[in-house]
Amino acid sequence: MCEFDDIKYLSTRRHFLAKTSMGIGSAALASMLNPLGVMDAFGASQPVLDPIGPHFLPKVKRVIYLFQSGGPSHLDLLDYKPALQRMNGQELPSSVRGNQRLTGMSAHQKSLPMAGSQFGFSQHGKGGAWFSDLLPHTASIADDICVIRTMQTEAINHDPAITFFQTGSQQTGRPSFGSWMSYGLGSLNENLPTFTVLLSRSRNGDQPLYSRLWGNGFLPSLHQGVQFRGGVDPVLYLNNPEGMSRPSRRRMLDTLREMHVAEHQRTMDPEIDSRIAQYEMAYRMQASVPDAMDLSDEPDEVFELYGENARTPGTYAANCLLARRLAERDVRFIQIYHQGWDQHGNLPKDIEIMTKDTDQPSAALVKDLKRRGLLDDTLVIWGGEFGRTSYSQGKLTATNYGRDHHPRCFSVWVAGGGINAGTVYGDTDDFGYNVLRNPVHVHDFQATLLHLMGFDHERFTVHHQGRRYRLTDVSGRVVKGILS
Numbered sequence: 001m002c003e004f005d006d007i008k009y010l011s012t013r014r015h016f017l018a019k020t021s022m023g024i025g026s027a028a029l030a031s032m033l034n035p036l037g038v039m040d041a042f043g044a045s046q047p048v049l050d051p052i053g054p055h056f057l058p059k060v061k062r063v064i065y066l067f068q069s070g071g072p073s074h075l076d077l078l079d080y081k082p083a084l085q086r087m088n089g090q091e092l093p094s095s096v097r098g099n100q101r102l103t104g105m106s107a108h109q110k111s112l113p114m115a116g117s118q119f120g121f122s123q124h125g126k127g128g129a130w131f132s133d134l135l136p137h138t139a140s141i142a143d144d145i146c147v148i149r150t151m152q153t154e155a156i157n158h159d160p161a162i163t164f165f166q167t168g169s170q171q172t173g174r175p176s177f178g179s180w181m182s183y184g185l186g187s188l189n190e191n192l193p194t195f196t197v198l199l200s201r202s203r204n205g206d207q208p209l210y211s212r213l214w215g216n217g218f219l220p221s222l223h224q225g226v227q228f229r230g231g232v233d234p235v236l237y238l239n240n241p242e243g244m245s246r247p248s249r250r251r252m253l254d255t256l257r258e259m260h261v262a263e264h265q266r267t268m269d270p271e272i273d274s275r276i277a278q279y280e281m282a283y284r285m286q287a288s289v290p291d292a293m294d295l296s297d298e299p300d301e302v303f304e305l306y307g308e309n310a311r312t313p314g315t316y317a318a319n320c321l322l323a324r325r326l327a328e329r330d331v332r333f334i335q336i337y338h339q340g341w342d343q344h345g346n347l348p349k350d351i352e353i354m355t356k357d358t359d360q361p362s363a364a365l366v367k368d369l370k371r372r373g374l375l376d377d378t379l380v381i382w383g384g385e386f387g388r389t390s391y392s393q394g395k396l397t398a399t400n401y402g403r404d405h406h407p408r409c410f411s412v413w414v415a416g417g418g419i420n421a422g423t424v425y426g427d428t429d430d431f432g433y434n435v436l437r438n439p440v441h442v443h444d445f446q447a448t449l450l451h452l453m454g455f456d457h458e459r460f461t462v463h464h465q466g467r468r469y470r471l472t473d474v475s476g477r478v479v480k481g482i483l484s
Contacts, residue, residue: 051186054454059418060379061188063181063449064323064334066362067381068354069162070206070341071410073388073403075432076117076351078411079149080130083430084390085116092391096433103156105344105393106404112391114431115401118348127422134355137363138413143422144366144375145415146482150426150435153386153407153442158207158342161385161407164442166213168471175217175462177446178333180471182223183462184455188330192292193226196331198319201339202357203350209337218464220271225335228322230314234293292325306364309357320361324368327378341384344393345402366415376417379452383412390431409435412445418452420484443476451478 075081092112106112120133125142138145155161160170167174175183178195187194197214214225228234244252260272295311295318302321303310309317316338323334338358343350362382369375387410388403409428415421426438447457450471457476461468 051182052184052460054185055456055459056454058185058454059377059452060416061185061377061453062327062330062332062334063178063379063381063453064327064365065177065336065381066320066358066365066383067162067165067335067337068341068358068384069209069337069339070158070343071161071384071386071388071405072341072354073117073343073347073351074149074409074411075115075388075390075403076119076347077132077135077355078130078147078413079428079432080121080132081116081390081430081432084114084432087114088116089113089396092431092433096429096431098434100408101156103405106389106391109393112389113396114390115392115396115403118399118401125422127424129422129424132355134352135359137360141363141366141415144370145413146419146421147411147413147424148426148440148445148482149409149411149424149428150437150439151383151387151410151412151442151445152435152439155386156405156407158385158405161405162207162209162213165385167217168443168446168473172212173217174469175219175223175471176214176225177449177471178214178225178335179216179219179223180450180460181333181453183219184460185332185453188332192289192326192329192331194332195223195225195335196326196333197225197227197335197337198322199227199229199337199339200314200316200319202316202354203340206339206342209339213337214335218469219462220273225333228289228293230312230318235289292329293322295321295325302368305368307360310361316357317361317364320365321368324365324372324374327369327374328372343388343402344404346400347388347402348400369416375415379414379416379419379449381412381414381449384410386410387432390433406433408433409439414482418483420482423482425479425482438479438481440479440482441475443472444479447472447476448479448482452483 075084090113092114097112101107117132121130122133122139123129124131124139127142129142129147131139131142153161153164155164155170163172164170166176178197182194195214199209211227214227216222216224226235263269263272298321306321307317309315310321312318316336319336323336326334340350340354366375366380369378369380387406389406391403392401393404394402409432426440427436428434429436450457450460457470457472457478461470463469
């Protein structure tokens with residue numbers, strides 16, 4: 001027989017929302033994922049919203065996306081341009097710019113002086129790829145990654161550009177990449193979310209990030225990303241409120257599930273199935289998340305590999321280490337956003353801050369996955385939403401320059417299963433302004449990543465509001481040159 005304190009949690013859904021000290025926060029449980037199923041009255045798992053399944057055998061089964069928010073300067077990191085350095089301070093030829101638009105931040109400039117990088121470059125790996133001196137650790141994994149120098153996007157401002165990379169559209173409301181993976185492939189671990197998100201920053205004042213970037217759009221809410229935070233409470237509203245025991249929570253969820261099942265039988269609303277699964281996932285995560293987030297069992301040599309910042313929760317280094325731990329536990333899609341790359345001025349100083357925080361952990365993640373046998377079936381992606389201009393935004397001096405947004409060509413790198421490692425794909429002109437050979441559009445990139453996950457991007461669609469949608473919208477091709 002239940003005690004009075006238990007009964008008040010078992011009465012109605014209204015009591016559930018009003019009395020558990022979560023209020024509106026209980027709705028945040030909608031971000032707790034469980035594509036494998038819910039528990040029936042006998043504790044057996046039942047399938048809920050079964051994944052679509054791949055079209056062919058995947059090369060990889062999980063993705064770690066290291067998104068460098070703000071637009072890293074390819075000219076100072078991954079695309080060596082000695083001609084730009086020799087012509088430093090000269091006017092950018094009008095023939096190079098052509099009719100390409102500029103942002104409102106530099107369109108008013110009377111002069112567009114070319115700004116050669118102030119940092120040295122050197123060749124690394126068997127293929128002799130060029131890397132900036134700012135990236136010594138990334139250079140050390142040159143034989144494990146493919147550098148794509150010819151990425152292109154139409155978006156010239158941050159919000160639409162990031163949204164484009166994450167959802168395949170510059171307009172909001174579409175499912176994010178991780179949500180598509182959750183919908184298509186389902187979960188590998190019933191005790192952790194299929195799609196997790198980690199945020200970090202190196203400096204203040206950068207572009208904001210919004211939860212819709214990891215939202216489910218028109219897919220069931222089961223597939224949205226779950227944000228993990230540093231500190232003692234990594235997932236908001238996950239722990240039981242004061243005064244509620246774990247057995248009490250179990251009894252409350254059982255009764256709540258019965259009410260939801262009855263409602264589903266009446267309305268046939270598929271979102272009710274999602275809601276039941278999310279509550280159950282939240283319950284299981286109470287035990288699984290603390291274990292995944294606890295770094296105390298990591299040896300000192302791991303912290304030396306990722307850098308001492310890995311001991312500080314919420315840093316980029318700590319998040320990269322957590323990404324490895326989540327990959328070990330078969331989380332399907334792990335998204336890390338790192339803010340601070342929007343460098344319109346004072347770029348030499350700011351980009352050193354950024355690379356100091358990100359270079360070692362990014363490379364360490366690849367090395368760590370490789371030595372644990374996880375890199376062969378994991379895809380690691382590093383890159384931002386666009387590049388930076390070869391001319392200086394604002395005044396160019398001997399020690400300082402800034403760079404505006406540049407969507408026409410920029411660099412990313414990828415590593416892992418199915419990738420042609422140790423290579424550089426594509427060529428840009430002498431100024432790093434235009435693509436000369438092998439352009440890779442955002443939709444081409446997405447189509448290629450989907451291909452590695454076992455999907456034909458043209459067939460991987462969802463019917464919504466009278467039409468079929470896909471991550472690659474109405475374009476995209478698989479870039480075979482970056483595949484092994």
